Amino acid sequence: MDKVWNLVGEHPTEMAPCLMAEMEAPDADHWFLFDAGGLLAKNDHSARANRLVLRGCELVDLNDVALADWIDRLTALALADVDISGAADRWMRYPRASYSVPQHAFLARRPEGAFFLYGSMDEALAAPALLKIANDPTHPQRELALSLLGHLATPEADDAFRSVDLSGFSAETQTGAKSLMENRPIFARRDPPKSTREEILAVLQAAVKQRNFQPFLELVEKVPDGERDMVTVMGAEDLPLIRKVRRAMAASGNPHLMEDYPYFTEIIRTLQKGR
Numbered sequence: 001m002d003k004v005w006n007l008v009g010e011h012p013t014e015m016a017p018c019l020m021a022e023m024e025a026p027d028a029d030h031w032f033l034f035d036a037g038g039l040l041a042k043n044d045h046s047a048r049a050n051r052l053v054l055r056g057c058e059l060v061d062l063n064d065v066a067l068a069d070w071i072d073r074l075t076a077l078a079l080a081d082v083d084i085s086g087a088a089d090r091w092m093r094y095p096r097a098s099y100s101v102p103q104h105a106f107l108a109r110r111p112e113g114a115f116f117l118y119g120s121m122d123e124a125l126a127a128p129a130l131l132k133i134a135n136d137p138t139h140p141q142r143e144l145a146l147s148l149l150g151h152l153a154t155p156e157a158d159d160a161f162r163s164v165d166l167s168g169f170s171a172e173t174q175t176g177a178k179s180l181m182e183n184r185p186i187f188a189r190r191d192p193p194k195s196t197r198e199e200i201l202a203v204l205q206a207a208v209k210q211r212n213f214q215p216f217l218e219l220v221e222k223v224p225d226g227e228r229d230m231v232t233v234m235g236a237e238d239l240p241l242i243r244k245v246r247r248a249m250a251a252s253g254n255p256h257l258m259e260d261y262p263y264f265t266e267i268i269r270t271l272q273k274g275r
Contacts, residue, residue, distance in 0.1 A: 016043055020040065020044075020048060020049065022036070023056075030059040034056035034059075034070075037052060037053040053073060054074075054077055057087045058086055058087045067097075071113055071116055071253065075120040079120055079247060079248060079251050083121070083129075084117065085118075092139070093140065093141070094110075098110065101253060104254060104256070110141070112255070114144055115148065116250055121247070122247075123152045123154045124156065127160050130149040134146040134164050137168050146161070146164060146169070146177060147176075149161050150177065153269055158181075186273060187227050187228050187270045190229060190232050193229035193232045193233050195222075195223050195229040200219070200229065203215040203216040203219050204245050207245045207249075208245055213257060220260075230242075230267050236271055238271070243268065246264040246268070
């Protein structure tokens, strides 16, 4: 099998179509689909390839995979605007939903893994998927889904959040949900800003295009309250970029970048309110 994988890796243009044809067989082995999907993800990012990579993630026995790799593969698809909600729901129901991230000395449990998966998705795809779970009284993770839905920060997601019948949730969850809708902190603008629009755009574009957050982290170290500059020099027209950066933060699987996600949520809410 290693020889086959090496052959595809050395000649992806010629061999990838053959690999995909094998993966498209109705009776394809589930482990083969996942294993081959890892190779395919490195060499082909077409819609056809993405569908097959996703199929492997949806069908493979989660007891057989390294969960960190499984989630990384899905979040990469999510950043390409693929709907991974079916696979993400597997994580929500999987009884052994946790894995270690040695490079960050971090244990990702179900809430963190769910955040990585749904947070990396296009909000237009994540919101209905989370709403479906939150509205299902039999789903074991409806409270987690409700929490994730409440932080997507789009008008559509907010409407979906408000539509959920909270009567079946715990008193604590009901109180938290009502507080989340009523308390929407925003950032005060700063005049003059400490960072220029050009500086901010450069670090955001690096995060999106190269998934390189080092320039962003350096700017944060230079200007710790840089969110005030962002809401000063950026406007509603920048929201798609800011949302994509926030999704890339979730997809990174980095617990340190998780801490910056709420700041981006408040930046989004501030810019949505206008000046």
